[in-house]
Amino acid sequence: MKKRRVVGFFLILIIVSLFLMGCERIRRQRVRPEDVEEDVHRGTRGLLMRFARNLPPNKIFDIDALDIFLELENKGASDLRGSRCFLFLSGFDQSIFPQLPKFYQECGDLEGRSIYNPDGGYDTKQFTSPPYSIYLPEAIDSFPQTFVVHACYEYRTKARPIVCINPRLYDITSPVEACVVQDVPMGGGQGGPVAVERVEVDMMKDKVMFKIHVANVGGGTVIKHGTSLRGDTVGSCPNQLEYTNIDIVDIERLDMSGGSMIKCVPEDGFVRLIDNRGKIVCTFLVIERNTAFTTPLIIDLKYSYLDSISKKVEIIKTPS
Numbered sequence: 001m002k003k004r005r006v007v008g009f010f011l012i013l014i015i016v017s018l019f020l021m022g023c024e025r026i027r028r029q030r031v032r033p034e035d036v037e038e039d040v041h042r043g044t045r046g047l048l049m050r051f052a053r054n055l056p057p058n059k060i061f062d063i064d065a066l067d068i069f070l071e072l073e074n075k076g077a078s079d080l081r082g083s084r085c086f087l088f089l090s091g092f093d094q095s096i097f098p099q100l101p102k103f104y105q106e107c108g109d110l111e112g113r114s115i116y117n118p119d120g121g122y123d124t125k126q127f128t129s130p131p132y133s134i135y136l137p138e139a140i141d142s143f144p145q146t147f148v149v150h151a152c153y154e155y156r157t158k159a160r161p162i163v164c165i166n167p168r169l170y171d172i173t174s175p176v177e178a179c180v181v182q183d184v185p186m187g188g189g190q191g192g193p194v195a196v197e198r199v200e201v202d203m204m205k206d207k208v209m210f211k212i213h214v215a216n217v218g219g220g221t222v223i224k225h226g227t228s229l230r231g232d233t234v235g236s237c238p239n240q241l242e243y244t245n246i247d248i249v250d251i252e253r254l255d256m257s258g259g260s261m262i263k264c265v266p267e268d269g270f271v272r273l274i275d276n277r278g279k280i281v282c283t284f285l286v287i288e289r290n291t292a293f294t295t296p297l298i299i300d301l302k303y304s305y306l307d308s309i310s311k312k313v314e315i316i317k318t319p320s
Helices: 002-029 033-040
Strands: 047-051 059-061 066-074 085-090 122-129 142-159 162-165 194-204 207-216 221-223 248-256 259-265 270-272 277-286 293-316
Touching: 047 142, 047 293, 066 142, 142 194, 162 194, 162 207, 194 293, 207 248, 207 293, 221 248, 248 259, 248 277, 270 277
Parallel strands: 059 293
Antiparallel strands: 047 066, 066 122, 085 142, 142 293, 162 293, 194 207, 207 277, 221 293, 248 270, 248 293, 259 277
């Protein structure tokens, strides 16, 4: 009798567990595609680099191989292409590490985050110095060396703030409207290291002015789109950059459905960031509208970006 009770108890426990697992599966399947789409277009990262665990180690002997192993993840919403993304190893004395590569490596193609790949693309890259290829100077027992990896890559940010347009805002009397004209905060980024932080909206009867605040939120350096990313010419990324190609964001597209652009400042289509921030001011003519309505403001920005990570390694001379 007691044995039957025990068996019955375990059967009930198994049934309850299966029921709960089924509920959890149903809950996960109810995630709406639009929620995932909104999530992948949030965030302030582009290419994420990190050193693999213990590669390189904190200490090595001068007879050991030196393996610098990088993990790369595309944490933004823009695709990365191998021909537009390069890695550079620097910070080391070439006479001590003569076999470490002096030239760039391509990052490879890394897909941006999407509803089909919410984690984004992933790849690994390696810089290697073989055994017995490290040459410490005479009378030095140990040598601290900081290795720096730079990434230079092209990226894009697409922002779609929903704005309220009301051509009759200043009428003496007006009916109940579909929306209220107000500024649009946009914290959290749009899936890239350059972000639209907020949009100010000012109505002027049949015209609307937008003040679009742009910021570098990724912790790296914004570079003008079209700058050489191969490190091979004056003005190129990462080590020969000049003032004229730093902190410049290209306005690729700025448009509003239901409106015709009158003027945009800066007129040359390039925003200069000062202290990592810049502003675009655009005025649109509202076309044949008599009531308030909401519409997306189309903002596409393109730029290049420089990011860096470093690791300190102590090189120890092997006792003779």
